[in-house]
Amino acid sequence: MTLDLSTNSLGDVFIAHRAKLRSIAIKIVGKFELADEVIQEAYLKVTVGLRATLIDKPYSYCCQVVRNLALDYYRRYTVESTYRVHVENIELPHPYDETPPEQILHDRRILEAIDNALKVLPKRTRTAFEMHRLAGFTQREIALKLGCSATLVNFMLKDAAVVVAPFNDMMEGR
Numbered sequence: 001m002t003l004d005l006s007t008n009s010l011g012d013v014f015i016a017h018r019a020k021l022r023s024i025a026i027k028i029v030g031k032f033e034l035a036d037e038v039i040q041e042a043y044l045k046v047t048v049g050l051r052a053t054l055i056d057k058p059y060s061y062c063c064q065v066v067r068n069l070a071l072d073y074y075r076r077y078t079v080e081s082t083y084r085v086h087v088e089n090i091e092l093p094h095p096y097d098e099t100p101p102e103q104i105l106h107d108r109r110i111l112e113a114i115d116n117a118l119k120v121l122p123k124r125t126r127t128a129f130e131m132h133r134l135a136g137f138t139q140r141e142i143a144l145k146l147g148c149s150a151t152l153v154n155f156m157l158k159d160a161a162v163v164v165a166p167f168n169d170m171m172e173g174r
Helices: 007-016 018-029 032-049 058-083 101-118 123-133 139-146 150-172
Strands: 003-005 053-055
Touching (some): 007 058, 018 032, 018 058, 123 150
16 A cells, blocks of 8 residues: 655654654664764655655654664764874964064055155155165165165155154064
């Protein structure tokens, strides 16, 4: 005799025999946590996956779904465990930059303030300052690039240093 079961009645059979289905899963996977995952996935497959299918023995069908999923979980867990390394008393790697977020925010605000202060300088003076401080060019190299004398570059760097001087104390007091 064949029964036409909707997903609701198959789900009811699954829930009614949940304890027995869970014990089937535990026997295969060996862990309660994994068995619970198997049961949850099996329930979803049974209730969502089927649409008005003819099933002779709904309990046996649920047992077979749980068994198949448990075997899949066991195989997957076995493969994953061969690649997993368990080491005790190991130090976790330190982050590359251990600077606290507050300090990073403070430094960014200072750099933004310096940038705003440098905007009042003439473009060529600002360029000379950036070439010297950021790119490491000598005063002679800057003079050649800007097409002026090294003495003029020296004066431009002094003008820029006056604008940036208030921020030096802030950066040193980090």
